Amino acid sequence: MHIQKRSGYVKLETMPEKGEVRDEILLQRMAAGDEECFRQFYERRNRSIYRFALHMTGRAEAAEEVVQETFMTVIRDVEKFDTARGTPEAFLYGIARNHVRRLLERERKYEPLARDNGDGEDPDAAGQIASPDEHLFEGLARVEIIEHVRSALSLLPPQYREAVTLCDLQEHDYASAAKILECPLGTLRSRLARGREMLAAKLRGARAASKPAGTRG
Amino acid sequence: MDCGEFREFVHELALENVRGAKILGAATAVSARFHSQTCRPCAERLREAELLADALKITTEDAAQSGTLPKVEAALMNAFREHRRSLEQARIRQRRLRLSGAEWMAVAAATITLAFAGWRLLRPHTHGAQITQMDGSALHTNTAAPRRAVPVDTTRPDADFVPLPYGESFPDSDSAVVVRVSMTRSALASLGYPIAAGREDEVVRADLIVGEDGWPRAVRIVQ
Numbered sequence: 072m073h074i075q076k077r078s079g080y081v082k083l084e085t086m087p088e089k090g091e092v093r094d095e096i097l098l099q100r101m102a103a104g105d106e107e108c109f110r111q112f113y114e115r116r117n118r119s120i121y122r123f124a125l126h127m128t129g130r131a132e133a134a135e136e137v138v139q140e141t142f143m144t145v146i147r148d149v150e151k152f153d154t155a156r157g158t159p160e161a162f163l164y165g166i167a168r169n170h171v172r173r174l175l176e177r178e179r180k181y182e183p184l185a186r187d188n189g190d191g192e193d194p195d196a197a198g199q200i201a202s203p204d205e206h207l208f209e210g211l212a213r214v215e216i217i218e219h220v221r222s223a224l225s226l227l228p229p230q231y232r233e234a235v236t237l238c239d240l241q242e243h244d245y246a247s248a249a250k251i252l253e254c255p256l257g258t259l260r261s262r263l264a265r266g267r268e269m270l271a272a273k274l275r276g277a278r279a280a281s282k283p284a285g286t287r288g
Numbered sequence: 289m290d291c292g293e294f295r296e297f298v299h300e301l302a303l304e305n306v307r308g309a310k311i312l313g314a315a316t317a318v319s320a321r322f323h324s325q326t327c328r329p330c331a332e333r334l335r336e337a338e339l340l341a342d343a344l345k346i347t348t349e350d351a352a353q354s355g356t357l358p359k360v361e362a363a364l365m366n367a368f369r370e371h372r373r374s375l376e377q378a379r380i381r382q383r384r385l386r387l388s389g390a391e392w393m394a395v396a397a398a399t400i401t402l403a404f405a406g407w408r409l410l411r412p413h414t415h416g417a418q419i420t421q422m423d424g425s426a427l428h429t430n431t432a433a434p435r436r437a438v439p440v441d442t443t444r445p446d447a448d449f450v451p452l453p454y455g456e457s458f459p460d461s462d463s464a465v466v467v468r469v470s471m472t473r474s475a476l477a478s479l480g481y482p483i484a485a486g487r488e489d490e491v492v493r494a495d496l497i498v499g500e501d502g503w504p505r506a507v508r509i510v511q
Contacts, residue, residue, distance in 0.1 A: 104372040106365070113364060122351045131354075139360045146364070146371050213346055220347045239303070239344045240351065267299045271340050 094159035102149045113142055116160075119241060120167050126236040127171045129225035137174060141167040157250065164251040172229065211278075223273035231266030238263055289316075289323040294330045302337035306345060449497060449506035453480040463500040468493060468510065481507050 092100075092111065100108035117138055124137035144166045152162050211219065224232055230252075237248040238259075249259040300311040301320045312320065324334045474488035493510040 101368075104375060106368055106372070109368050110365065113361065117357065117361075118354065121354060121357065125351055125354070126347075135357055135360055138357060139363060142360075142364045143367055146368050213350075216343050217347050217350050220343050235344075239341070240348045242348070264296070264299065267337075267340065271336060274340065274343070 095154055098149055098152050098159055098162075101146075102152075109146070112145075112159075116163055117142070120163065122241060123164065123167060123236055124171055126221070126224060126240050127229070127232055128174060129221050133174055133178075137167060137170045140170045144170070160247070161250050161253070165253070168233065168252075175229065219274055219277050220270075223270055223277055226273055227266055227269055231262050231269060234259055234262040235266040235270060239267070289319040291323075291327060291330055294320055294323045294327070295333065298330070298333050298337045299341070302334060302341040305334075306338055306341040448508045449495070450481060450508065451506045452504060464497050464505065466495050467498050468495050470494075476507065476509075479504060479507060 092108070094112065094115070097108045097112040097115075101112060120141055121134050121138050124134035124141075125131060128134055128137065141163065145163065148166075152159065156162075157165075224235065227235065233252055234248065237243045237251060238245065243251065245256055245259055245263075249256045252259060252262075254262075297312060297316060297320050301317065301324070303309060304311055304317060324331045470491050470493050472488065473483040473490050473492055476492065476494065477483050477488070495508045495510060496504040497506040499505050
């Protein structure tokens with residue numbers, strides 16, 4: 072695993088470095104019972120799955136559970152991986168997404184947005200502009216910003232949350248995210264645009280609610 | 289670029305501004321930036337999008353601080369070892385099944401062999417085989433139907449049968465069989481049976497006492 076600075080932004084995804092064994096090979100060897108290959112694959116991928124699960128569930132314990140369940144499934148079903156059907160990353164994220172969905176269903180964490188038009192989009196939120204004195208995060212500490220973002224993110228419908236998480240919080244490019252989400256590029260762009268708008272709207276709402284009554288404009 | 293188009297790209301433009309990443313094409317980025325400088329509402333949109341991008345960046349960096357999961361890792365390594373053990377056991381079981389299959393095949397082969405041997409022992413002795421002469425040519429045998437074995441009184445070899453001069457010891461009555469054949473007189477002569485001269489090509493019917501080894505021991509003219 073490596074975290075490298077790139078253009079002032081943290082590159083989070085852990086990819087095999089030059090000379091390292093590719094994920095496909097690791098999976099093949101794992102299927103043959105090679106423990107060291109499993110360890111390498113886990114070390115290379117567990118953090119990105121953890122972050123994905125953390126952003127999707129909003130809770131560290133739930134994210135840990137998803138990581139464990141995801142890799143348990145990999146151990147059990149590694150023979151099912153087929154290079155013709157997708158990348159190891161898509162295979163891994165596919166498993167993780169299923170576990171996240173199951174966990175969210177179990178916990179009924181998802182709350183529908185007010186005036187949801189059935190597509191998860193709040194019709195009033197898209198394109199709405201904040202008034203100059205209602206800017207997001209104004210006067211908030213870093214910790215509070217993170218808390219607000221996580222809380223707002225957890226209220227997005229899963230398909231938008233996944234798109235925002237992969238592209239804006241995990242720095243996947245659109246093509247790679249579309250592969251992971253098994254959807255066309257256009258669908259990903261559309262989900263991402265809506266997800267960002269909805270997130271901004273949620274944050275505005277949360278910000279307005281958290282401001283003392285006297286300070287509202 | 290109009291406000292509608294700008295809205296489409298505002299978040300990518302904000303990400304470019306905040307993260308320094310290249311997401312939009314150069315021409316689109318320049319056009320969007322120019323629009324945001326000339327349109328106040330879109331400038332506000334961009335500012336808000338930048339705040340969101342910044343908040344997402346902070347959240348990303350915070351998540352990157354998350355440490356390892358030692359308990360999870362230990363549990364997974366144990367699970368992997370357990371899974372590998374169960375796979376190995378399954379393979380051994382399969383191998384055992386395969387061995388037992390081979391054993392079953394050996395048992396089946398042994399049973400067939402025993403059954404065949406039993407049938408050979410219990411069946412009536414029949415012979416329709418050719419009898420080879422000393423010179424290697426085949427005797428004319430009547431092979432239209434297997435002949436029934438005739439018990440031979442080997443204690444009285446002189447009863448009609450003439451022992452062949454170079455035949456080995458007379459066979460036991462259990463193992464010897466009498467085979468009726470058609471053969472030329474010259475073939476009889478080659479067995480050592482005395483024949484009259486000038487009738488070498490005449491075919492005669494004769495009974496041969498044939499030992500277990502297939503060699504004739506005695507001959508009797510049927511006519």
